[in-house]
Amino acid sequence: MKRFLVTLFLFASSPICLAQSPPSTINAPFIETYRQNGKELIYAAVVHHSSLKYPSAMTDPTFETIAQIFAQTPPDAVIVEGVDPLDMSSFLQFAKSCAAAKYSLPGRLCNEPEFAADLAAGTGAVVVAGEPSGPSVLAYFEKQGYVAHDILAFYIMRMIPVQNSHVPLTPATFPAFEEKVTKDAQRKLGISVPFSADEFSAWYAKNMPVPTNYLAITTNDTGPAPHGQKPTLLNTLARVDLVMRDGNIVTTIQQVLAKHNRVLVVYGASHLVFEWDQLQQIMGTPVWSKPF
Numbered sequence: 001m002k003r004f005l006v007t008l009f010l011f012a013s014s015p016i017c018l019a020q021s022p023p024s025t026i027n028a029p030f031i032e033t034y035r036q037n038g039k040e041l042i043y044a045a046v047v048h049h050s051s052l053k054y055p056s057a058m059t060d061p062t063f064e065t066i067a068q069i070f071a072q073t074p075p076d077a078v079i080v081e082g083v084d085p086l087d088m089s090s091f092l093q094f095a096k097s098c099a100a101a102k103y104s105l106p107g108r109l110c111n112e113p114e115f116a117a118d119l120a121a122g123t124g125a126v127v128v129a130g131e132p133s134g135p136s137v138l139a140y141f142e143k144q145g146y147v148a149h150d151i152l153a154f155y156i157m158r159m160i161p162v163q164n165s166h167v168p169l170t171p172a173t174f175p176a177f178e179e180k181v182t183k184d185a186q187r188k189l190g191i192s193v194p195f196s197a198d199e200f201s202a203w204y205a206k207n208m209p210v211p212t213n214y215l216a217i218t219t220n221d222t223g224p225a226p227h228g229q230k231p232t233l234l235n236t237l238a239r240v241d242l243v244m245r246d247g248n249i250v251t252t253i254q255q256v257l258a259k260h261n262r263v264l265v266v267y268g269a270s271h272l273v274f275e276w277d278q279l280q281q282i283m284g285t286p287v288w289s290k291p292f
Contacts, residue, residue, distance in 0.1 A: 022276040023288055028269035029065045030290040034283035040262045041253065041283050042069060045269035048219075049103075049111040050165035057103035061292035062112050066266060068291050070119045075264035077256050078120045079249070080113040081271075083129040084188050092117055092127060109166055116266045128256055130267065132248040134188030140244045146237070148193040153203050154237040155185040160217045169215050207233045223270060246274045254282060 023030060025045070034041040046062040054060035058067070069075070083091045095117040098110035117127045132140075141151050159181050163169055169177055175197040182195050204214050210232060211217060217234075224239040225231035231239070249271060256263050272279075279286075 020280075020285065022273045025269040025273065027290060029062045029292065030269070030288060031065065031069070032272065032286035032288055034279065034286045036283045038261060039257050039283070040073075041257060041265065041279070041286075042073065042075060042262070043265045043267075043272055043279075043286070044069060044116075045272045046112055046266060048162065048165070048268055049115075051104065052165055052168075055104075057110070057115070060112075063103075063115055064292045066112060066116050066119065069264060070123060073262065074123045075120070075125050075262045076260035077126040077128060077263050078116050079128045079130045079252055079256060079263065079265045079267075080116055081130055081267045082111075082113055084131055085129040085133055087188075088127065088129055091129075092121065095121070109162065112266055116264070125264075126256075126260070128252060130245075130249045130252050130265070132244060135190050137244065138189045138191065141237075141240060144240050146240075148189075148191055149195055149199070149203055150233075150237065151189065152182055152185055152193065152195045153200055153207075154234070154241070156181050156200055157204075157208075157214065157217055157234050158222050158238075160214065161219045161222060164215075171215070174215065242271075242274050246271055250275050250278045250282075253279070 023032075023045075029044065029046040032043040032045060034043070044062075044065055046065065049057060049060050049062055051057070054063075057063050091114075094108075095114040098105060098108075098114040099118040101110070103110040103115065119125075120127045138148075138151065156178055159177075160169065163177060167173075178197040178200055182200075186192060201214075208214070211221065221232070221234060222238055223235070224242065225235040249265070249267065253263065253265060
């Protein structure tokens with residue numbers, strides 16, 4: 001009874017509804033809460049943090065949503081986005097550094113995964129990576145007919161809007177950014193394939209007619225193509241990536257739920273759209289709420 005009352009209080013100040021289809025990502029950040037057989041899955045469908053929009057991270061609705069979950073229904077385990085399973089130890093250390101700097105580290109991106117991980121450390125919750133390992137990512141893309149440069153270019157294009165949401169890139173700063181992303185991707189994928197900023201620029205000119213300037217890539221460009229729109233190669237790569245990643249996320253959720261009673265997932269809202277049917281089959285219809 002106590003657990004029910006605490007959970008009810010969490011959502012008492014926001015609309016509550018049951019849904020058979022995923023809500024629009026326009027409403028993010030929001031929460032979908034699944035309950036079945038004594039297990040509780042709290043899915044925080046978020047908007048990725050932007051220090052340009054929210055110079056004080058704690059005023060970001062995404063941060064506020066996560067903080068409220070920990071304050072009122074602390075999870076036993078947290079599944080976070082964007083972390084290679086082999087990097088979990090270093091990621092947790094980085095999360096501590098982000099917290100100490102109030103999520104404003106010069107030259108580093110402190111976002112909601114780090115925030116959730118640091119809160120988990122404070123409550124004793126286990127932190128789990130929802131991403132597949134780098135070598136499995138490489139194998140999956142290669143099975144679809146793509147080569148190393150395609151995968152590296154995808155990683156770079158996907159990170160451009162993330163970087164722009166903190167410190168916008170310029171032609172002068174792009175080469176250092178490209179080198180950093182490429183080296184990190186090569187390490188995770190387990191490859192050593194040269195791919196300079198000039199080589200990326202040539203790849204882009206050959207494969208991506210729009211946007212003509214890769215520095216103008218937005219988050220909307222890095223997902224699958226909207227219905228009825230001809231996909232770019234970036235859209236196609238994103239579709240391949242989502243099929244692989246979202247399948248891995250759902251599998252991870254099942255594995256973590258088998259060990260823990262209350263599990264929090266902190267992922268971009270678009271992922272929930274692609275995981276919706278599978279999660280509903282596993283956990284039933286969720287309750288929607290939007291605290292912030």
